[in-house]
Amino acid sequence: MMLYPAMNKLTSYVPNRYMLVNVVARRARQIAETAEEAGEHLAEKPVTLAINEVADGKLDASQMDLTIEEENA
Template sequence: MMLYPAMNKLTSFVPNRYMLVNVVARRARQIAADAEENGEHLNEKPVTMAIHEVADGKLDATNMDLTIEEPEEQI
């Protein structure tokens, strides 16, 4: 089975596989949330779109929003 894009191409932008999974998952959630908010239909899955962004060099670990949202307190 051949993986496209190749793992070595993806890890050239994100240093290791574990960080790659984190970056892709976070970006995929952003893509899905934006599409839902705007009522857009996606032709590809958000994960596929995020992987292609990494492969194209548009996304790496340095330009991700690393802030953690705190849950709102329930009163």
């Protein structure tokens, strides 16, 4: 069974699998909360959207570090 996107593509943006899980989970929560506040229906699940953002190079671990700091401020 082939997984898309491939793990080696994802880990090229986020250095290890454990960090990848955290990055994707945080972004998925952001996507879900934003859609709920706007009353939007998502065509795909938030986790799928977040993984695709990582695969497209739109999201990496350094961007999530900034988001975490903003949430805690």
